[in-house]
Amino acid sequence: MFAILTLRYPSPMDEHYQPGPIETEAQAYWDRHGTFAADETSSHPKYYCLSMFPYPSGRLHMGHVRNYTIGDVVSRYKRMQGYQVLQPMGWDAFGLPAENAALERGVAPAKWTRENIGAMREQLKGLGFGYDWAREFATCDPEYYRWEQWLFIRLYRKGLVYRATSTVNWDPVDQTVLANEQVIEGRGWRSGAAVERREIPQWFLRITDYADELLEGLEALEGWPEQVRAMQRNWIGRSEGVELTFALEGGGEMLSVFTTRPDTLYGVTYLGLAPEHPIALELAKESDEIAALVAEARTGGTAEADVATREKRGADTGLRAVHPLTGERVPVWVANFVLMEYGSGAVMAVPAHDQRDWEFASAYGLPIRPVIHPEDGAADVSGGAFTEYGVLRESGEFSGMTSGQAFDAIAQRLESDGLGRRRVQYRLRDWGVSRQRYWGAPIPIVHCPHCGPVPVPDSDLPVVLPEDVTLDGAGSPLASMPSFYETSCPECGADARRETDTFDTFMESSWYYARFACPDRADAMLDRRAGHWLPVDQYIGGIEHAVLHLLYARFFHKVLRDEGLLPGDEPFQRLLTQGMVLKDGAKMSKSKGNTVDPQHLVDRFGADTVRLFTMFAAPPDQSLEWSDSGVEGAYRFLRRLYLLVRDHVAAGAAAAVEPGALNDEQRAVRRKVHETIRKASDDIGKRFTFNTAVASVMEMCNTLGKAAEDRSAAGRAVMQEGLEAAVLILAPIAPHLCHHLWSALGHQEPVVDAAWPEVDERALVRERVELVVQVNGKLRGRVTLAADAGEDRAREAALAEPNAARFMEGKEIKKVIYVPGKLINVVVR
């Protein structure tokens, strides 16, 4: 407000580094010039850099600061490389915390959310992130979620949406459905009541229709961490196997099972049924033991981790199944480790060759019959299952075959006998998108007593979520709000009831990246601009989203493509998954009381210091250990840089470097400058290791600081070049200070529009190199040689090196290994 307007280029520098006014001025400059408005008509190549948008929880936390600093550094770097960059920001505004806040404080979720957005937007601006704010939106805006409702109806008409029952956590005291997070050790978080499971009708999207494409598409995602691709691959869990049927003795009933190991078929000693399997439910009526298992399966949380860590328990049903090849009778057990959701809810158990089956069989004294053996010897199944492939024995006509041969032979035999067929099975399940919650996008369906579920007509969209509500913790307020649910059937006009469930919030986050291309479009979900900006060139967010969010967004992208709304097969070209921010070795969280409010640090040291520290403290994909004194170190470095520039410019303008006119020391300083440019370009542009880029600039500044005594014209020219390199390299990381320093160094154009520095290869040339001398791989000395010396000279020098010679004395030289420019290793005996 004050000094800013009177500032002219080049600006005089204050005695001390004062981040406050420098940052205010730089932000005002970007604002005034619309610096970060992304223009799709630009002739520059486009670059879409997206950071995962935040849930507006109230204030920014360190995880946000880290995420958004990485995104901003990439965006500004790409801009300096000549790209037209789109970097948008918005709000993932629906979700559970708003409902919790409403219960705790009596604030309506909409009001609470919008206030949080206002506060967090100011914090983001204060950190100097270069967003195109004109594209901002929140997912709770009806103009956003209307297109999600519109798409859902299209998918409904296309058959990609269906209704089925599925299991939820039910709190019998609060009479409400609980999220997995709200179930703590099998009990409701508020009521403390033992959680029950309930089957209720819900809406599903057929993501499994896209399972193969989602799996195959991973191969082409070379810009994604292998770790994330592996997690998605495992999540989709494609497995090829055989589905076969066991007849139940004394009845026409058939039991279908899926196995990836038909080669082990002769080792089956029992069948396992999920407690929720219809046969188990039927038997529970007569058997207390089975009833107890079924009852147990109905308590506790629905989360996979809850189910998988239960002690393996089971009960004999008394039923006997007929082995399809041998005709042998095998017992049928109810087993609590068999999942109803996966396959058919029944498994053939081969304890000799499957570890879970082995443990169950050992616990209940069931036979363990090895039929697969290593080529040379016998499988030992006394201490656990033998799960490798091998050669079949005691397997009838298939004995002697390898597992691979037997897979095909047995599958073929089952197929020709009509007892089974080859099948591909996925672990991936269809996506349940219904939530029995208030603060989400309404599902645009009307339930008519005559017509059944009917989609809301496009002309009636959006179905607007009423925002003026009071929550009481007992179910969704929508279900007790006649003004919302009372309606008429769009088809027959009869009185009908609106769906009161809302969408899973992953729905909103599955397509926001595309809407950022055209957020102002009022009459369509997306337009041609999406084709211009997409795919996202670089996506940045937490590793915790490796599977769910990133898989759903990939699925949505393919759906939108098939609807003709988008080109391309994948939404995110490159992905960077950032690590967590820790304090004292643990994740920062309110419950641990180890949070650090980034705002306090910005107020005290400025945004540049906070940004610099988060980039310097760790590589982006690793966890970052918070350190207050480390922040002070970052501040000290910026101040040192400020003083270096101040002292340099105080002496007046410097001439351009004339490489031929430099003395040895000046040449060494200049080599350091260009080595730093080379390293920092690689670190920021290719490796994303911002920490080592910063370290190399610090090193260069240490060198420049020592060279500052050289006040000769050539020395000052080298200094000018070095300081400009430092400012350019740091501009994406500490943009405010660099904005200021760049102008102080005499430039009219703002640094945000400057070009990334280029390496002068000639400055890198060395006349002499140091070689390490090893004897038997141990460092014993060093020799310095002319850079163009060959292997013979290096060998000669190494053998003559006095300390190394001590270790070679009286020994025979077996071999000499020469690594040019690095080392020479003499192997002696």
Added chain:
RNA sequence: GCCCGGGUGGCGGAAUCGGUAGACGCAGACGACUUAAAAUCGUCAGGCCCCCGUGCCGUGCCGGUUCGAGUCCGGCCCCGGGCACCA
């Protein structure tokens, strides 16, 4: 339980393709400046040893491959992320 990561000085981390372990920074010690302190600048800094040597040991633990392993392979321990209704 299943899937995926990580483990290097007092601390955060570096070592990019198997080639000098500990760059850079923090904390610390000593020195300069100062009446003094802070700030700043400079020097030192993995461990061990009455052999102080460019000696020996050292990258979670055990073993292997190699002229050479923090890096590759096998086994184990510990910590973290995800597990479909937290986002």
